[in-house]
Each structure stands twice: as structure tokens, then as C-alpha cells.
Amino acid sequence: MEWINLLVDIVKPIVLAIITLIVGLAIIKAVVKVIGSQIEKSKLDDSLKPFLLSVISAGLKVLLVISVIGILGIPIASFVAILGAAGLAVGLAFQGSLANLAGGVLLLTIRPFKVGDYIEGAGYSGTVKAIQILYTELVTVDNKMIFIPNGNLSNAGITNYSVNSTRRVDFTFGVSYDADNQHVLQVLRTIITNHELVMQDPEPFVRLANHGDSSVDYAVKAWVKAEDYWTVYYDVLEDVKLTFDRENIGIPYPTMDINMSNE
Incomplete structure (x- = not known):
């Protein structure tokens, strides 16, 4: 009987963790769908909408994984510490890209310019062709394509010549x-x-x-x-x-x- 009780003690948290994972993924899918519909109705830039949705989905999944790990009996504090250390290492390694990412979110949220505007910023001028998460694409008057890191562009003064008629x-x-x-x-x-x-x-x-x-x-x-x-x-x-x-x-x-x- 002892081995049966031992087996139950081992299997029970595993089964509970699997159920939590399956149910949690289903709930996250439903929540993301509802949030996605609200984001689509908002006035946010089209380039920012899928990015925000993916961030929300990833954040909810991380919380779900932490919950599953806790059910399995693994110390959550240790896992969070490891995750934090890994995040810090990744952040230091990609600090330039993260700055561009933050700059892209800022530009897409505040929207000092839009596609088709003629702007001057970060030492360059041209017509905005696309606003990506990491880079903004400009086409100069002599038809050159310039890719400006959003981190530089968001921290520089921007002159928009297309705002006023x-x-x-x-x-x-x-x-x-x-x-x-x-x-x-x-x-x-x-x-x-x-x-x-x-x-x-x-x-x-x-x-x-x-x-x-x-x-x-x-x-x-x-x-x-x-x-x-x-x-x-x-x-x-x-x-x-x-x-x-x-x-x-x-x-x-x-x-x-x-x-x-x-x-």
C-alpha cells in the first residue's frame, strides 16, 4: 500500500499540472482573442497591434508556466531567480535591440508621424515608407532607402513636414x-x-x-x-x-x- 500511496503522491501533482496547463492554455487563448478584438477596434497603429498581442500572450504563458512549476513542487523563487538572471543576461546582450524595440513601441503609440509623411530626424530626411518595431524606413528624394534605428529616432528631434497643409x-x-x-x-x-x-x-x-x-x-x-x-x-x-x-x-x-x- 505504501508504494501505491507513493505513486499517487507522484502522479497526482503531475496530472494536476497537466490539467492546469491544458485549461490554462485554453483560457489564455480565449483571453487573447477577446483582447485582440478590442485592440483591433482601437486607434493604435496597425504595426503595433500584433506586437502588443504577442507580448500579452507571452506574458500570460510565462505566468502559467510558473504556476505549473509550483504545482509540481519545484521552488518558484529559485525558478524566478533563474529566469530573472537569464532575462538580465539577454537584456545586456541585446540592449541596443531592446532600445530600438522600446523606441518602436513609443513611435507607434505616440505617432509623431505616419507612413507617407516627409520627416527629418536623427540626421536624415525622407518620406516614411514603413514603421517597423526595430527600424523606420525612409525613402530619400533621390530614391535611397534608409533604415533608422527607432531608438535613435525616438530620442532625436523629429520635424514632420506633412502634418500641416x-x-x-x-x-x-x-x-x-x-x-x-x-x-x-x-x-x-x-x-x-x-x-x-x-x-x-x-x-x-x-x-x-x-x-x-x-x-x-x-x-x-x-x-x-x-x-x-x-x-x-x-x-x-x-x-x-x-x-x-x-x-x-x-x-x-x-x-x-x-x-x-x-x-
């Missing part, structure tokens, strides 16, 4: 001190107001801005639609040069006087 184009034009001030102002106002892509509300700004060492500097500021920014920028630069030449408005350039002596 309008942008302001700023120019500074230097002219000769010999040029007539009112004439220059009139020419610049005509150029900027006559451009079909320049918004008239707010009204373009044209004023004398600075008395430089060799030039009088004029500031020109105009609002345009975001997608028209570069078209207006290059058009105005070209128009100003052509008009200044036609109106005999001098554009100064650096000069150097060299005095030679025979002494």
Missing part, C-alpha cells in the same frame, strides 16, 4: 547699396504676389531686413500649400534673378582688394 517659404535677397529701396520692394512684391501658387491670405511679407557689410538684405515670406513648397521656392529664385538683371538691380558678391608693394 500649408508651409511658409522664406527668402533673403541681398542687393547693392546703390539700388533704389522702393524699386526693389516693388519688384519683389510683384514677383511673389503674381506667382499662381502663392497664397494671398495671409498676405506675402516683403520688407528690408538688414544692412549687411556689402549688401542690403530684403526678407520675403509667403505661404503656400505644403505640396507646392519646392515649386514656389525654385520659381521665385529664378524669377528674382531674371527680373533683377532686367531691372538693373545689382546683386553684390564677395570682392577682395589686393595692394602690392615693391618694398
Whole structure:
């Protein structure tokens, strides 16, 4: 009878552990399904949803394994200590990847930009093609693909040029001190107001801005639609040069006087 009791003492926790494992996995599956449906209805980024779901599932399974180990009579404290030490070792080995992972979660949660936006950050600029968990993919204006670690991007200042529908184009034009001030102002106002892509509300700004060492500097500021920014920028630069030449408005350039002596 003793061996039967001993066998029961051995088999009982094993059977209970197996039942707990099976029932626990079924419960976790149901819970994850319910949470998944709620996450799908949320406004979180599509790239973040499966990641969060997998983290929740993994966390619940770890708790289930710890419970099963406790039923088998294995000291949970020792197991948790081993698990913690292993986690620390893995964390130290992959601290760069973990930083990128945390950065990816932060970017996908806060969403300072989205796919299709033109941004500048971490020393790079381009159109966002994809936001992955570890890296963000940018396509530059000359069609290069850049993979920026999310850890670097989340810790750097990010400029998003696509958030607002309008942008302001700023120019500074230097002219000769010999040029007539009112004439220059009139020419610049005509150029900027006559451009079909320049918004008239707010009204373009044209004023004398600075008395430089060799030039009088004029500031020109105009609002345009975001997608028209570069078209207006290059058009105005070209128009100003052509008009200044036609109106005999001098554009100064650096000069150097060299005095030679025979002494």
C-alpha cells in the first residue's frame, strides 16, 4: 500500500499540472482573442497591434508556466531567480535591440508621424515608407532607402513636414547699396504676389531686413500649400534673378582688394 500511496503522491501533482496547463492554455487563448478584438477596434497603429498581442500572450504563458512549476513542487523563487538572471543576461546582450524595440513601441503609440509623411530626424530626411518595431524606413528624394534605428529616432528631434497643409517659404535677397529701396520692394512684391501658387491670405511679407557689410538684405515670406513648397521656392529664385538683371538691380558678391608693394 505504501508504494501505491507513493505513486499517487507522484502522479497526482503531475496530472494536476497537466490539467492546469491544458485549461490554462485554453483560457489564455480565449483571453487573447477577446483582447485582440478590442485592440483591433482601437486607434493604435496597425504595426503595433500584433506586437502588443504577442507580448500579452507571452506574458500570460510565462505566468502559467510558473504556476505549473509550483504545482509540481519545484521552488518558484529559485525558478524566478533563474529566469530573472537569464532575462538580465539577454537584456545586456541585446540592449541596443531592446532600445530600438522600446523606441518602436513609443513611435507607434505616440505617432509623431505616419507612413507617407516627409520627416527629418536623427540626421536624415525622407518620406516614411514603413514603421517597423526595430527600424523606420525612409525613402530619400533621390530614391535611397534608409533604415533608422527607432531608438535613435525616438530620442532625436523629429520635424514632420506633412502634418500641416500649408508651409511658409522664406527668402533673403541681398542687393547693392546703390539700388533704389522702393524699386526693389516693388519688384519683389510683384514677383511673389503674381506667382499662381502663392497664397494671398495671409498676405506675402516683403520688407528690408538688414544692412549687411556689402549688401542690403530684403526678407520675403509667403505661404503656400505644403505640396507646392519646392515649386514656389525654385520659381521665385529664378524669377528674382531674371527680373533683377532686367531691372538693373545689382546683386553684390564677395570682392577682395589686393595692394602690392615693391618694398
